Amino acid sequence: MPSALPPGDPAPADGSLPAESLSTLGEKGLGFYVHVPFCTVRCGYCDFNTYTAIELGPGVSRQTYAEQAIEEVRLARRVLGRDRPVDTVFFGGGTPTLLPASDLVGMLGAIRDEFGLADDVEVTTEANPDSVDLDYLRALREGGFTRLSFGMQSAVPHVLKTLDRTHDPERVPLVVEWARQAGFEQISLDLIYGTPGESIDDWRTSLETALASDPDHISAYSLIVEDGTALARRVRRGEIEMPDEDDLADKYELADAILGKQGLTWYEVSNWATDATQRCRHNMLYWQGGDWWGVGPGAHSHVGGTRWWNVKHPAAYADRIGAGTSPAHAREVLAAEDRRVERVLLELRLANGLSTAALDEEGQAALPEQVRRGLVTVADGTIVLTDTGRLLADAVVRDLLP
Numbered sequence: 001m002p003s004a005l006p007p008g009d010p011a012p013a014d015g016s017l018p019a020e021s022l023s024t025l026g027e028k029g030l031g032f033y034v035h036v037p038f039c040t041v042r043c044g045y046c047d048f049n050t051y052t053a054i055e056l057g058p059g060v061s062r063q064t065y066a067e068q069a070i071e072e073v074r075l076a077r078r079v080l081g082r083d084r085p086v087d088t089v090f091f092g093g094g095t096p097t098l099l100p101a102s103d104l105v106g107m108l109g110a111i112r113d114e115f116g117l118a119d120d121v122e123v124t125t126e127a128n129p130d131s132v133d134l135d136y137l138r139a140l141r142e143g144g145f146t147r148l149s150f151g152m153q154s155a156v157p158h159v160l161k162t163l164d165r166t167h168d169p170e171r172v173p174l175v176v177e178w179a180r181q182a183g184f185e186q187i188s189l190d191l192i193y194g195t196p197g198e199s200i201d202d203w204r205t206s207l208e209t210a211l212a213s214d215p216d217h218i219s220a221y222s223l224i225v226e227d228g229t230a231l232a233r234r235v236r237r238g239e240i241e242m243p244d245e246d247d248l249a250d251k252y253e254l255a256d257a258i259l260g261k262q263g264l265t266w267y268e269v270s271n272w273a274t275d276a277t278q279r280c281r282h283n284m285l286y287w288q289g290g291d292w293w294g295v296g297p298g299a300h301s302h303v304g305g306t307r308w309w310n311v312k313h314p315a316a317y318a319d320r321i322g323a324g325t326s327p328a329h330a331r332e333v334l335a336a337e338d339r340r341v342e343r344v345l346l347e348l349r350l351a352n353g354l355s356t357a358a359l360d361e362e363g364q365a366a367l368p369e370q371v372r373r374g375l376v377t378v379a380d381g382t383i384v385l386t387d388t389g390r391l392l393a394d395a396v397v398r399d400l401l402p
């Protein structure tokens with residue numbers, strides 16, 4: 001089962017927000033995240049809020065999910081008003097592409113009807129390579145989707161097997177080709193490095209195979225062992241061994257070098273794009289403290305310093321929506337200091353950097369040592385990680401947030 005929700009303060013049944021949070025709505029962009037909590041099988045490393053048909057239990061059906069999500073979009077309209085069109089929409093999961101394309105297009109249509117979409121709106125869906133074909137991708141493109149993020153993970157069969165990924169690696173170039181034919185001009189591939197048993201050559205193969213499809217964007221995250229997952233149990237039993245920090249650093253450097261050679265440059269520690277127009281604007285909105293409403297079970301939202309999260313199980317979500325009440329489980333109003341800490345944590349990971357003004361006195365005092373050690377540069381009041389600093393980003397953040 002996916003990990004538990006954080007505690008928090010009670011959330012009002014009508015979904016209402018503090019007036020102060022609403023007063024700055026959309027100043028840094030307005031996004032929608034739509035969670036689709038279904039997967040065919042659960043990958044042993046994943047603790048996202050997603051359910052296979054067996055895990056889902058009785059009384060919940062994929063068929064009625066889009067209608068429920070649309071109800072929540074209507075609630076969002078009542079709470080937020082219609083002052084400003086939506087800049088970005090992101091369908092994630094789970095596996096959004098397990099639903100019919102018409103459901104995804106229908107949910108997007110509800111956001112368009114209730115709020116309006118900006119002329120240059122970015123609309124992404126995550127997609128598993130074995131859950132789409134050309135007709136499906138055409139239906140998404142015609143329905144207003146502009147960006148695809150395919151869960152490739154690796155090109156190497158034994159690595160995919162350890163990750164429990166079900167797709168044939170040969171399908172990835174095929175789905176990218178179909179996506180181009182369907183008219184998508186923003187295609188991202190998600191990769192994972194540091195899977196037990198993955199050699200540096202395996203990782204090189206995955207990177208080169210990904211690049212052979214000419215993607216516009218690559219995300220490469222190291223495999224995290226999440227408590228409670230099958231992967232964590234296998235590691236604990238000693239069946240498989242996680243790589244050490246040096247191996248991960250070598251793989252990160254290799255990624256940066258190979259991607260760089262093909263013209264993809266980093267804009268966030270784990271994300272590379274061919275140019276600024278190919279950056280994921282929805283994720284930038286998260287990282288830069290924008291406002292977004294998360295639709296669906298377990299989805300998190302943030303508006304003007306108020307953060308809330310929905311009830312986790314799809315059955316509980318369906319009950320709340322069916323009763324006409326907000327699906328929010330709890331919320332917290334962030335204090336100014338919490339917002340500052342979060343800002344440092346997220347913006348320091350961006351190539352655009354972090355303003356020195358975001359550091360407190362102790363952080364300012366720690367900065368010269370980070371510069372001396374070659375971990376960051378400071379120019380025009382902006383702190384940017386160096387290549388070495390990117391490898392040690394978490395440690396740099398710890399030092400600047402004493």
Ligand SMILES: C[S@@+](CC[C@H](N)C(=O)[O-])C[C@H]1O[C@@H](n2cnc3c(N)ncnc32)[C@H](O)[C@@H]1O
Nearest residue numbers: 045046048093094095126151190221222223224
């Ligand atoms: C939760 S998935 C949803 C999209 C789709 N189902 C997929 O698997 O591609 C989004 C991304 O998170 C990654 N992910 C999930 N659990 C992870 C973990 N423990 N460590 C690193 N990446 C993880 C997945 O591999 C995937 O690329």
Ligand code: SF4
Nearest residue numbers: 039042043046093094
């Ligand atoms: S397909 Fe994606 S969301 Fe589903 S279990 Fe695997 S990684 Fe998690």
